[in-house]
Amino acid sequence: MNDFPWLTVLVAIPLVxxxxxxxxxxxxPALAKQVGVAVSLVTLAVAVAVALQFDVDGGMQLEEDHSWIEAFGVHYALGVDGLGLLLILLTAVLVPVVLVGAWHDGDAHPSSFVAWTLALEGLSLAVFAATDVFLFYVVFEATLIPAYxxxxxxxxxxxxxxxxxxxMFQLAGGLVLLGSVIGLYVVSADAGTPSYLLSDLAELDISTDAGRWLxxxxxxxxxxxxxxxxLHTWLADTTENATPGTSILLVCVLDKIGTFGMLRFCLGLFPEASQWATPLVVTLAxxxxxxxxLLAIGQxxxxxxxxxxxLSHFGFITLGIFVFSSxxxxxxxxxxxxxGLGTAALFLVAGYLIRRRGTTLISEMGGIEKATPLLAGLFLVAGLATLSLPGLSPFISExxxxxxxxxxHWFVGAVAVTGIVLAAIYVLWTYQRIMTGPDTRPEALPEDMAPGARRDLGLREVLxxxxxxxxxVLFGFYPAPLLDVSNPAIDSLLEHVGVSDDPPTVADGGDHGTEEGGH
Known part of the structure; x- marks a missing residue:
């Protein structure tokens, strides 16, 4: 057994x-950025080391458990399963991408931008590794500080x-969560010994009413x-006004905590209540x-x-969780x-585009395709990933x-499919408006407002x-590594919830369905 605290080290490196x-x-001015990139690459190396030790059929692994607040049954407890591992790796990949790709995002105060980015990374990694509900709640709320x-x-x-x-939105949600966290203490204390460990809470016999409220x-x-x-109205205002690099951290890392929590805590701790709420959740999804x-089309x-x-994509993720199938x-x-991969690419290339054109308005761009073919090509690939084109990795998951x-239910599937059609509209129409047609923007801009408006991507931006x-592309054609990690995790969770996939329906084949000829 490896007693080295891999997960603690993983969390500590970006926080330090x-x-x-x-x-x-x-x-x-570049020193802080260079150090930030170096720290994020070391974090990525440790995350890869964690992945190399991971056994896909081993359940929760690399566990650490130390008593923290004994009177309340609170532990400093970390562990990683397939779900947590994939999100840890995603986080560890995206942070150096942001620091390198959004190099100029924090030019006014580079030290602050890098420090808050690394802090958000460390706290997010702690969220995905926490196996104690109280510890999870603490780091869950702490992520709001660097994000703000x-x-x-x-x-x-x-x-x-x-x-x-x-x-305000996040704190309101956190206060509601705190009520349920306190409720779990009461339930576990009534059962004998108070504990916030997931392994202990999952074994509790929680009454139907209490489980549904929690x-x-x-x-x-x-x-x-x-x-x-x-509960989404904060999203568009945030991505509109934040830097593209910050938006990547928020949408591609921080927001994943929501769907991660639905799997880890809603299904893991309240299986009956999760099934009870399914009709409502599916409707919201x-x-x-x-x-x-539809909103995206009109922007x-x-x-x-x-x-x-x-917002549309997280609807798909939530829908997948609450239909209860492998x-x-x-x-x-x-x-x-x-x-995370596709949207990060789209934000990053959009940031390159905005820096060249001096505007975020699609109606004021136009015609940059011929001058910057590499930028246009990468924007198109990222956009096609967003609409889940076959051959790109989002297609498999969608x-x-x-x-x-x-x-x-056939109706649920039919409504969900409309999301694909609408995605094709907003992606292709956006590409057409930005990249094709006459070059309308550079002539109207002062040179110092959009320097390099006709310059294609540089080496740093491409890297x-x-x-x-x-x-x-890789996971679009070969998703097996991701599925090998995710399948055991979801199978274990569904077994805990008490549901299983319906067996396939086999038509009556008459004399052809004999024991000798059938399976």
């Missing part, structure tokens, strides 16, 4: 980096209001974080899919548009990873979710987005 960066000499300062400190003129709106607290908090209709796509701000596409569950886990939706593109 966040504490050190503000004290670096200010003589070189990244939104409010960097970005456009409306960033302060957007940061405040983000914080489930509601967890689900509301996660629906705010995910986001899910109608379908509304999110269609409503988010003129490219960053706001990308943010609203995620296809839906595996599809939802894959969707979290693939959405296909699995839609199969599961049709198995659940930053390249890992995302490789992942989109």
């Amino acid at each position: 980096g966040a504490a050190v960066v503000p004290f670096l000499p200010r003589t070189s 300062f990244l939104i409010g400190g960097f970005g456009r003129a409306g960033r302060s209001a957007a940061a405040l709106k983000f914080l 489930f509601a607290g967890f689900f509301i908090a996660f629906a705010v974080k995910a986001p899910l209709f109608p 379908l509304i999110s899919i269609v409503y988010g796509a 003129d701000d490219v960053l706001r548009l990308i943010g609203l596409t995620s 296809q839906g569950g595996s599809g939802s886990i894959l969707y979290m990873v693939n959405h 296909f699995l979710v839609i199969i599961a939706a049709f198995d659940y 930053a987005v390249a890992p995302l593109m490789v992942g989109l």
Whole structure:
């Protein structure tokens, strides 16, 4: 047995980096960014080391458990299963991509931008590894601190209001969650010994009414974080006013905590209540899919548009979770990873585009395709990933979710499919408006407002987005590594919930279905 605290080290590296960066000499503005990239790459290396030790059929692994607040049964407990591992790897990949790709996002205060980015990474990794509910709640809420300062400190003129709106929504969800966390203490104490360990709580016999109330607290908090209709209204304001790099961290990492929590806590702790709430949750997921796509079609701000596409995508993820099937569950886990890759690429390339054109408005761009073919090509690939084109990794996850939706009910599947059609509209129309047609923008801009408006991508920009593109293509044609990790995790969870896939229906073959000829 390996007693080395791999997960603690994984969490500690970016947090220590966040504490050190503000004290670096200010003589070189690039020093903080270089140190931040180095710290994030070391974190990625440790995450890879964790993955190499992981046994896909081994359940929760690399566990650490130390008593923290004994009187309340609180432990410092970490562990990783297939679900947590994939999101840990996604986080560890995206942070260096952001620091390299969004190199100029924090130019005004580079030390602060890097420090808050690393702090958000460390706390997010702790969220995905926590196996004690109280510890999870603490780091869940702590992620709001760096997120708030990244939104409010960097970005456009409306960033302060957007940061405040983000914080109010998240704190409201957190307060509701706190009520359920306290309720779990009461339930576990009544059962004998108070404990917040997931392994202990999962064995409790929680009454139906108590389980449903506690489930509601967890689900509301996660629906705010995910986001899910109608608790999504902070999302578009945030992505519109934050920097593209910050939006990647929020939408592709932080928001995954919501759907991660639905799997880990809602289904893991309240299986009966999760099934009881399924009709409502499925309805909200379908509304999110269609409503988010329709809103995206009507947007003129490219960053706001990308943010609203995620409302639709998180609807798919939530739908996959709550149809209770192996296809839906595996599809939802894959969707979290693939959405992170595709949407991060889209935000990153949109950031390159905005820096060249001096505007976020689609109506004021136009005609950049011939001048910057590499930028246009990468934007198109990222957009096609967003609409789940076959051959790119999001297609696999969306296909699995839609199969599961049709198995659940034909009408649910039919509504979900409209999300694919609407996605094709907002992606292709956006590409057409931005990239094709006459070059309308550079002549109208002062040279200092859009320097390099006709310049294609540089080496640093290409290197930053390249890992995302490789992942989109590789996992589009060969998703087995992701499925090998996600399938055991979802099978174990469904077994705990007490549901199983329906057996295939075999038509009566008459004399052909003999024991000798059949299986």
